[in-house]
Amino acid sequence: MSGDGTVGKALDVLEQVAAYGKPVRFATLLAESQFPKATLYRFLQTLTSQGMLAYDPHHQTYTLGVRLLRLAHAAWTQSSLAPIARPFIDRLSAETGQTVHLAQLDHAQVLYVDKRNAAKPVEMFSAAGKVGPAYCTGVGKAMLAFLPEPELAKALAQQSFHRFTDNTYTTPETLCAELEEIRKRGYAFDREEHEPGIVCIAQPILTERRRLLGAMSVTGALSSTTLEELEHLVPRLARTAQAIADEAQAWRFPDTHFQHMRA
Amino acid sequence: MSGDGTVGKALDVLEQVAAYGKPVRFATLLAESQFPKATLYRFLQTLTSQGMLAYDPHHQTYTLGVRLLRLAHAAWTQSSLAPIARPFIDRLSAETGQTVHLAQLDHAQVLYVDKRNAAKPVEMFSAAGKVGPAYCTGVGKAMLAFLPEPELAKALAQQSFHRFTDNTYTTPETLCAELEEIRKRGYAFDREEHEPGIVCIAQPILTERRRLLGAMSVTGALSSTTLEELEHLVPRLARTAQAIADEAQAWRFPDTHFQHMRA
DNA sequence: AAACCGGGTTCCACATAATGAAACTTCATG
DNA sequence: CATGAAGTTTCATTATGTGGAACCCGGTTT
Secondary structure: OOOOHHHHHHHHHHHHHHHHOOOEEHHHHHHOOOOOHHHHHHHHHHHHHOOOEEEEOOOOEEEEOOHHHHHHHHHHHHOOOHHHHHHHHHHHHHHHOOEEEEEEEEOOEEEEEEEEOOOOOOOOOOOOOOEEEOOOOHHHHHHHHOOOHHHHHHHHHOOOOOOOOOOOOOOHHHHHHHHHHHHHHOOEEEEOOOOOOEEEEEEEEEOOOOOEEEEEEEEEEOOOOOHHHHHOOHHHHHHHHHHHHHHHHHHHOOOHHHHHHHO | OOOOHHHHHHHHHHHHHHHHOOOEEHHHHHHOOOOOHHHHHHHHHHHHHOOOEEEEOOOOEEEEOOHHHHHHHHHHHHOOOHHHHHHHHHHHHHHHOOEEEEEEEEOOEEEEEEEEOOOOOOOOOOOOOOEEEOOOOHHHHHHHHOOOHHHHHHHHHOOOOOOOOOOOOOOHHHHHHHHHHHHHHOOEEEEOOOOOOEEEEEEEEEOOOOOEEEEEEEEEEOOOOOHHHHHOOHHHHHHHHHHHHHHHHHHOOOOOOOEOOOO
16 A cells, blocks of 8 residues: 555554554454455564554454654654644633634645634534644645645645535635635635534744745634634734744744855 | 564664654764664655655754654544543543643553643643653552552662652652552642642542553642642542543443553 | 765665465354 | 364565665865
């Protein structure tokens, strides 16, 4: 599937356990595996002994291991965006009292890297490490809109265009028109396109040279707010996004100016 | 180091990047690597192409990849403790207005799997996935106290007994006496043993048959509360721990015990 | 401008490690 | 106690990983 020799195959197995979503037996994995019995068995042994999987001997089931949590913590910490954005997101969430998301684009999908719940939490689809569709979320559209042409084309080709609600854009054409609007406007709306009753405003996070770092959004439920009300927060959202981009740049690309002057 | 053939070696490289803590160049990794140039290079290529690492071509540096965040999210979701405990922890934090931690024991270390901060309601990977010492934290001692003898001995042998504060227990003997106290009392204190000014009460989460699932704690700063005040919360903490244990057991019946086959 | 340098990348003969069919071991069940 | 389904081990075969050496390329020195 993904090639890359033995390591790639082992990671395929890991992914398969992840995809199953709950403790899974050897036979279940074998049934849908591309690998023969002994090979699959060996991979599971290796991954378990490495702590990437955990084996429950009583139920004879495999689950993802805690080593992944440690690694992900390290990944989050050394990412250029999330740790820098944290204090800004805290502040924005406290000021607005709304749910705030921070996301990055990962293989044409939205990957949420941080989140702050409102005081009255809205029960909805979201959490760090979770992935979501790009074509029908505020952060997703905000990022697609500022993607360079070749990458945008590739990303568009990978969207599923499933109709979640009546407002979901379900064709590349209508989505592209929307992205054009977003580019002009500078920020994106989610008008109940993913979940009924849930709306948001989303702002891309861009470097000076307009390279896309990620996006952030303020989300609300229509039961307690309106899109117009959220829109009043746009200036604050934009300022926050700008501040994050500035700091990310200073931290991650400290020599950018220097190199530029020499070039 | 960890053997397990090619996969193990690749994961060693991944761990090395994680340990470095910031974007790292090929040459830096090579200098402290057990692998020859070409081999290390190939592993980095493979891991990058798999999304376990990310490569920044401008700076020629490697960082941990976003795939780890997705996998860790899945790991968290399919763990038997954390997702079940979540609503209880929400409630406890809301009721007490204090910081609440949920932890599991991982190789004689405390692994935090969830957290609620009074001011910042949800912080995913900033807190979850973090590891800490067992011998000088509330959750750590609560778990050690209820570990079966052979495992306790092994865990004790792996503690560093670094003196963080004047109150830190720095010998196995004094710690064991403390653990005996905890067993009798049923819950643990942290009396500024890890950080000056920070105290907590911690409760183990045990199955009916006293198998250890994890621990949870309520933490406060001495600037705003006292240990005595926190102690009033013990009944509530105990009820919550009991409720979590019950539900964990119901969903994932009898004594479940995650086994890491690492020797 | 030619020689040099050092980090990064590619090559390829060789050796190790992965492979998977088949045999074997449990353990539950009729 | 025979039957089978699920899990584990074996081992000859071969695919894969290995790593020394050569190469590339931008930058620096002579």
